[in-house]
Amino acid sequence: MSKSEQNIEKLLVDDSFVRWIQGEADEAEEKKWLDWLREDSARFGLVKEARRMYTSLSFEEEIPETISELNRLRDAVEKYESTKNKFLRVHEFPGKQNAYTGLWASAAAILILLVSVLIVVQTVGWDTSPKRSKSTKPVYSTASTEYGQIRTLTLWDGSRVVLSANSRLTYPENYRGGDLDVQLEGEAYFSIVHEAGEDSRTFTVQTSEGEVTVLGTKFNVSTRTEETEVVLEDGKVHLEMSDTLSAVKSTYSYTMKPGERALFSPRRKGINVQATDPSLFTTWRNLEFKFHNTPLEEIADRVKEFYGVEVEFRNEQLKDVEFSGSVTNKNFEVLLHGLRTLLGMPITNENDTIIFGK
Known part of the structure; x- marks a missing residue:
């Protein structure tokens, strides 16, 4: 069994971890797993695979009939078996032809345990409806830097934010997927991972002058003056600004291309775009x-x-x-x-x- 498989197996039998990926962890557990995640960016992929596997084994009904639930379990086994080869091709565990065996055995053991629980449920009538987390509202954290300080943050999906001196970034600490919004004061360089398919999401940087929305890209945002400056190094960035000063309210938008610098603020009454060398605005992080x-x-x-x-x-x-x-x-x-x-x-x-x- 590979080290990665062993780690996933340990995580899936940890009740605290399972509660966390389900959004049912209490405040102490939430902090524990977030701290664990931040210690090593390689764990992002581990959590992603563990969550995907657990989701494939989860149930949608509260107290279903035992027979129909067993049929659903069988379907889940067949579905997971059909994706096994794809999993092996993607991860390519060299030199271990049966590397998946241990992980699949663990999954089967979990299924057997779930069947046993279902039988007990039918017998004694326990309430198996999923518990709701205490609060569905996002919990926000703020990372900040002092003068002369640079700080690098790694987000849930492996995206990186380099925060420049005297800057603040506010972000949701309990992010569970989907579109992600952060608020920036000062300056930061963003390297955002592009997610496709079911994991696709937009990443939006909110400033006092407007918003910068991306899918996956590398760019610099500065709010040092009375306007927002965006420099695009790679990918695609969509800008949107609302004119709140004019009697007639207007919304300006522009989709940037690599090698462009954009400036916008309500007093400009539009978005000013010019060609530039991105390194002039991004080398500060180095x-x-x-x-x-x-x-x-x-x-x-x-x-x-x-x-x-x-x-x-x-x-x-x-x-x-x-x-x-x-x-x-x-x-x-x-x-x-x-x-x-x-x-x-x-x-x-x-x-x-x-x-x-x-």
Whole structure:
């Protein structure tokens, strides 16, 4: 028996785990399994297969007739047997021709146990109707970062969110599948897994100016200023914004293509789209700032937003001077040293105020 099969077998005989995947876990169990899941992203696939297997063995009726239930069990066995070869082809356990035997034996044992329970139910009349979780409302959590900090989050389906400095992401902690909405303040890079078939869902990032909806893609969202900026690296992104300032209410929408940068806010009265190099807006997650014909004022703003410092120009004309290149951003001092080299000018730090020029 493979290690993966052993793990699934252990999970399916754990009452706490079964309650969790059914949405019946209490608050303590919910936290226990969420913490366990976050420890290793490989467990997402394990949970997915365990839930799929358990679902194929579950019943829809509350107290059915014993004979009809046995027929349903037989159908479930035949259905699961018919998908066995497909399962083996997808996962390809090399060198183990009978790798599935142990897992199938466990499934059969579970079926036998369920039949025994049904007989007892018919005899003593226990109520087997599924219990409802205490609350169907989603429980939200907020992940945040301090100035100068970057944090990576792994979501249920293996999607990753890299949260930039001084940012907040609010997301449903007890997500059970289906469409997923998160709220962003600040900046984050999203790498969203594309799910197809019955697992298909949309992933929506809500900002104060509108929403960004995707199926599976890589993109950056920033709400640092009074508008939302979206840069698409890969995939497809749909933008939607409602004009709440005009007397005549309007809704603007646009579907982005890779290599585009979009800016939108009610004061713009539309969505402004331009071609760009996505790396100029996404390399921050790799501890690097990259610039191309970027005005010094914009470079200074990046430093201010990331580290929470003030900026000052000794010469106002410096603001419009453009620079190209990249600097490492492992920490504040490393960044300042890189900027001095790149810009070729004095840069000093006086009481958390960064001064550009003499």
